[in-house]
Amino acid sequence: MSQFTPRVFSGIKPSGDLTLGNYLGAIKRFVPLQKTHECIYCVVDMHAITVWQEPEDLHEATYEVAAAYLAAGVDPREHVIFVQSQVVQHVELAWIFNCVARMGWMQRMTQFKDKAGKNSQNVSLGLFAYPSLMAADILLYKATHVPVGEDQKQHLELTRDIAQKFNNDFARSIAARGYDPEVFPLPEPVITGPATKVLSLRDGTKKMSKSDASSMATIYMMDDADAIARKFKKAKSDPEPLPSEEKGLEGRPEAANLVGIYAALADTTPQAVLNQFGGQGFGAFKPALAELAVEQLGPIADEMRRYLADKATLDAILHDGAERARAIARTTMDQVKDVVGFVK
Ligand code: TYM
Numbered sequence: 001m002s003q004f005t006p007r008v009f010s011g012i013k014p015s016g017d018l019t020l021g022n023y024l025g026a027i028k029r030f031v032p033l034q035k036t037h038e039c040i041y042c043v044v045d046m047h048a049i050t051v052w053q054e055p056e057d058l059h060e061a062t063y064e065v066a067a068a069y070l071a072a073g074v075d076p077r078e079h080v081i082f083v084q085s086q087v088v089q090h091v092e093l094a095w096i097f098n099c100v101a102r103m104g105w106m107q108r109m110t111q112f113k114d115k116a117g118k119n120s121q122n123v124s125l126g127l128f129a130y131p132s133l134m135a136a137d138i139l140l141y142k143a144t145h146v147p148v149g150e151d152q153k154q155h156l157e158l159t160r161d162i163a164q165k166f167n168n169d170f171a172r173s174i175a176a177r178g179y180d181p182e183v184f185p186l187p188e189p190v191i192t193g194p195a196t197k198v199l200s201l202r203d204g205t206k207k208m209s210k211s212d213a214s215s216m217a218t219i220y221m222m223d224d225a226d227a228i229a230r231k232f233k234k235a236k237s238d239p240e241p242l243p244s245e246e247k248g249l250e251g252r253p254e255a256a257n258l259v260g261i262y263a264a265l266a267d268t269t270p271q272a273v274l275n276q277f278g279g280q281g282f283g284a285f286k287p288a289l290a291e292l293a294v295e296q297l298g299p300i301a302d303e304m305r306r307y308l309a310d311k312a313t314l315d316a317i318l319h320d321g322a323e324r325a326r327a328i329a330r331t332t333m334d335q336v337k338d339v340v341g342f343v344k
Contacts, residue, residue, distance in 0.1 A: 004185040008037040009143035011044035011084065011134075014061035015053060016210030018068050020219035023297070024195035024264040025149030031073040033147060033190075039079040040141050040325060041069050043318075046084050046091070047133060050126040051115070063314055064304070068221060070317070071303035082321030084137065089329035093136035094129070096336060100166050101132050101158070110154060135159040139184045140329045147190040150197040151207060156189040163187070173339045183335060195264035201235040204253035222301045225294045232258075232290040237282040244278030246271050258282075262289050265296050 010030060012022060033039055043065040048058060062083055069081050084090055106112070109131055116123045126133075134155050138146055139162070146156055163184035167174070174180055200206040202217040212218050219231055236254045243249060249256040249270070256270075259277075262285075263270045277285050307314055338344070 003181070004142055004144050006037050006145065007141060007143045008033050008039040008145045008147065008190075009042070009138050009141050009187075010040075010147050011042040011047070011137055012065050012068075013044050013048040013210075014058060014065045015048040015051070016057075016061065018064060018221040019198075019208050019210055020221065020261065020293070020297075021149065021195075021198035021208035022210070023068075023072070023221050023300075024193075024198055024261065026147060027068055027072045028264070029147045029190070029193060030069065033145070034075060034079055037145060039074070040143065040328075041074055041079070041081050042084050042137060042325075043082070044084045044134075044137065047130060050124055050130050063308055063311060064222075066314055066318055067304040067307035068300070070307055070314075071300045076317045076321060080321045080324050081317060082325045083318050086318070086322035087140075087325045087329050089140055089326070089333050090133065090136050092333055093140050093336065094133040096340060097132040097135050097139075097162050097166075098129055100169065101135075101162050105158060105161060106131065108154075109158065111151065131155045131158045132162070135162045138187050139163055140332050141325070142185055142332065143187050144185050145190050146187050147192075149207075150191055153189055153191060156187065160186045170339045173341065177338055179335055179339065183339060193264055194260040194270050198261060199253060199257040201231055201257075204236060204257060219293065219297075221297060222304060223297070224301075225298065228293050228297065229287070229290040232286050232293065235286065237286070241279050241281045242274060242277045242285060244274050246274060248274075255282075258285065258289060262292060265289075265292050 010026060012018070012026060030039065030041055043062050045058060045062050048061070066081060066083070070076065074081060106128060112128060112130065115127060135158065138159050148156065163186050167182045167184055170183070174183055198208045200208050200212060200217040201219070202214055208218050216231055216234055219228055223231070235258065237258065238252055238255060240252070242255065242259065249259060259270045259273050262273045266273070277288070
C-alpha cells in the first residue's frame, strides 16, 4: 500500500443540527490529523438527500457543517473543506461503484436496515446505494485514513471491499495501462478515543443522533450554556456512585457514556476521569461535566455564529476547496475511465 500518499478524508451530512456525537466522534478528531496528514473534509449534501430534506434547511445546514469544521480548527488554506455536490466526480465514481458492488453486500448494511425499518419498499433508491457513494467520496481522493465514529465502521469495510474488487476486476487493464499495481488504496477507518459512540442522554441503548425526536436526548453544538446544563442534569444515569476503576462501568451504559464524554472533552482517558470522580455521585459529576462542556463548546459555537453571519466568506472558502478537490478528482477519474474502457 506504500504507493499511496497518506491522506485523510471524512464527511458529515448536513441533515440537521450538529450534535455532541458529531463533534466528539468526528470533528474534534479531524483537527490533530492536520499535523501529520493532508486532510480533506467534506459536507456530504448528496448523502443528506437520501432522506427528505427541506431545501432551505439543507442549504443552512450545509453552511453549519462548514462553519463547524472551521470553528473547531480545520485550516482551509493548508487542507481542503468543500461541499460534495460541487464536485461532480463523486456521482460519476459512485455510478461505477454501483456496478462493482454486489446487491448482497448492500443488503447486509445494518444502517440501511435500521433506517429503512419496515418501510424498506418505500425508502429512496439513494438510501440503498448510499454506501457506494460513500466509497466514491473516499476513493476519489485515494484516501488512506478515514476518521469516523463507530457507526460508520461497516461502511468503511464495504469501501475496502469495493476498492479491492475494482483493483481485482480490472487488474489486467490496470497493468496494461501502466497504473499498477493498484488504482485504489484500502482505506483504514480511524475510530479512536473515548467517544466513538456517544449515546442518547435519555436512552443508553441508542446513539446520540441529529434526528432524535427528543431534543433532551441530544446536546447540539450550538446549544447555549443553559440548555447544556439542563440536558446533562436530566440525563439518565443510575443511583450508584462512580466507580474508581473502568471495569466498574461495565453494565452501566449511561454512566460509561457520561464518563466517556467527559474524557473526550478533557482530552484524557476514562480512567483518569474516574481517578478524579470515583466514589462521587452524579449530583457532583453532572454539574462538572456541564461546566466542562460549556467551556469547550461555547467558544466554538460563538465562532460558528460568526461564520454563519458571513456567508460570503464561507462561499469563498468552499469554492476554493471545491476547486482543489476537483483537481485531484479529475486525475482519479481520468485513470478510472481509462481502466474501465470508456472512450476519451
Ligand atoms: P453523519 O453525518 O451521520 O455523522 C458524521 C460523523 O459523526 C459521527 N457520529 C458519531 N460519533 C460518535 N457518537 C455519535 N453519537 C455519533 N453520531 C455521529 C459519525 O460516525 C460520522 O463520523 N455516512 C457518514 C457521512 C459520510 C462519510 C463519507 C464519512 C459520507 N461520506 C466519507 C466518512 C467518509 C454519515 O452519515 O455521517
